[in-house]
């Protein structure tokens with residue numbers, strides 16, 4: 001890229017910082033959560049997955065937005081591409097009774113992830129899941145009538161696509177304009193009656209269709225100790241969700257553990273002058289562990305399904321202790337030391353020469369060794385790769401806790417990734433492939449360091 005352009009990494013960092021500042025102003029409890037997380041992270045001992053990504057921790061966050069139309073998703077992809085973020089993973093939430101399907105926009109290269117792993121969980125409303133023809137038509141015309149990006153943001157995006165980037169001045173304007181898309185609007189372009197109708201169809205439909213744009217509905221900092229943050233939230237006047245989503249606490253953290261606080265009640269002024277209120281925006285924290293291989297993920301899904309077949313966490317928290325105990329017992333079958341996770345191919349790792357390995361490779365003392373032997377001899381270190389993605393069951397739990405548990409289930413339709421990709425205008429990257437490629441490449445580099453020496457001899 002030409003040096004006169006601001007890099008995608010830099011744009012992403014500026015955007016993420018701007019969003020964080022805006023959300024802190026809009027939802028002050030988010031600021032409180034950031035403060036608790038910062039204090040807990042400073043006190044937490046380092047574990048391997050955490051040390052692997054320690055440098056980025058203070059800027060690490062994910063956000064979530066919900067879009068209404070294919071066109072919005074298409075343009076969102078173009079905007080995020082400028083920030084070095086692409087669609088990774090397909091999440092079908094309709095199976096959990098939620099009328100959306102989703103992806104996550106995120107950086108994919110190890111270098112970009114290390115700079116700033118900002119991700120945005122992005123859902124697209126499935127209008128086809130609105131049962132009433134009449135309501136569907138009304139929702140559609142409301143969505144067609146809105147434009148969620150400012151004209152300037154769209155112009156700058158087209159210009160950057162044409163000439164290859166944004167200059168320093170353009171970058172500032174672009175970030176400011178793009179951030180506006182995610183602002184909260186207390187004035188809704190629908191009547192109170194129509195809002196109620198949409199709400200009765202599904203809370204999420206009302207949240208998407210009734211407003212001028214896709215307000216950011218949460219921004220999530222990453223903590224090294226989710227139990228500690230959860231315990232401290234009530235002391236700061238924040239009531240967390242009863243149960244942490246995802247795997248139980250473990251020696252070797254895997255995937256993603258998340259908890260949230262309930263959506264805040266915000267005043268809304270409807271188009272007919274009536275005032276009301278809306279629940280959408282909430283707070284969430286996450287703790288990230290190792291990325292699992294398909295084999296590891298299958299084991300995770302099987303164990304979690306077995307637990308949830310026995311007991312589902314109640315929305316009011318009444319069975320939280322029981323659920324936690326059952327979850328821990330259920331996951332006793334999931335190996336909990338890094339070497340077993342690696343040898344059994346349950347988690348993804350990244351390989352690198354240790355200082356001893358570098359010295360040995362240079363002196364040509366060792367060659368033709370396999371990776372396990374190199375590790376056993378302390379010449380290569382295997383570090384678990386951080387899970388950079390999301391979990392559909394957890395996401396459904398996060399949606400449910402903030403929308404109220406009483407929502408009517410929709411018909412579970414078959415998943416529709418193809419329709420999503422058509423709207424997106426690009427294929428969705430497979431998260432497993434990204435981790436697997438990094439693992440294979442890093443392993444090959446370690447082996448080559450020794451083989452190159454063997455050839456030189």
Ligand code: OOG
Pocket residue numbers: 063064065066121123217258284390391394395396398399
């Ligand atoms: C997205 C919920 C999913 C997560 O962390 O799993 C999510 C939403 O509420 O729009 O953010």
Ligand code: NI
Pocket residue numbers: 062063064121218220284398
């Ligand atoms: Ni989230």
